[in-house]
Amino acid sequence: MSDERLLVLVEDDEAFARTLKRSFERRGYTVLTADNHAALVALLAGHRPTHAVVDLKLGAESGLVCVQTLHAHDPAMLIVVLTGFASIATAVEAIKLGASNYLAKPSNTDDIEAAFSHASGDPSTPLAPRPTSIKTLEWEHIHEVLKDSDFNISEAARRLGMHRRTLARKLAKRQVG
Incomplete structure (x- = not known):
């Protein structure tokens, strides 16, 4: 299979990583996985991914370091950050470091693929405030x-x-x- 849609998945939760990997493979992606920054660096030595999904919290590590490494490896790569610890501060930092999009968990393959396709932003997004509970x-x-x-x-x-x-x-x- 060509590296046209090579995705690297940086996720420390083995079950979630396995599920996402299978789901992306069914959609025609070749998927490589890493569970920390060191494993990602080793992976990038031999591959040039076009897409990446990075968990924000990788055990004691921050996924933001992985975002920075991926963006430095290929600035055109589409990077989506997934997190169960969403905050405005981490979203801003992820985008500054090169992420294309930022999604709160739970997110599925459809959400992630939609985020890949909306990497350039949408200026027509409504500015209406979200109702506060x-x-x-x-x-x-x-x-x-x-x-x-x-x-x-x-x-x-x-x-x-x-x-x-x-x-x-x-x-x-x-x-x-």
């Missing part, structure tokens, strides 16, 4: 009150009109920061 609004309010009370949980609970233990339970579910 009640839980998100509550969390933002709690965080703001915590900040205003210098992260003193007892004082924040008093200002919020709730028991200190209730606030502590809420904070344990969703870390501040």
Whole structure:
């Protein structure tokens, strides 16, 4: 098979990597896998992939290093970053380092292929704000009150009109920061 659609998959979750690999192979891609940056560098020594899918969190490593390496290897490569830890900061950094797109998990092969085809961006994307959930609004309010009370949980609970233990339970579910 020609290297016309050679995809490198950088993913440390073996089961997920195996599933994605099979799915892309059924779509006509030749798929190579690496589970960390060192394995990726070794792979790139003998191959020139056209597409890449990179997990943002590779054990203790950051997938952003892999994005940078892939982009340096071939600036025309289409790179999609997948993550279960999506944030605006990591999305911006991934794009700056050469990623074509950034997707939050769970994403499937259809989502990833669509991301490959939308690598150039779409200026007609609507700017309408996403509706905010009640839980998100509550969390933002709690965080703001915590900040205003210098992260003193007892004082924040008093200002919020709730028991200190209730606030502590809420904070344990969703870390501040």
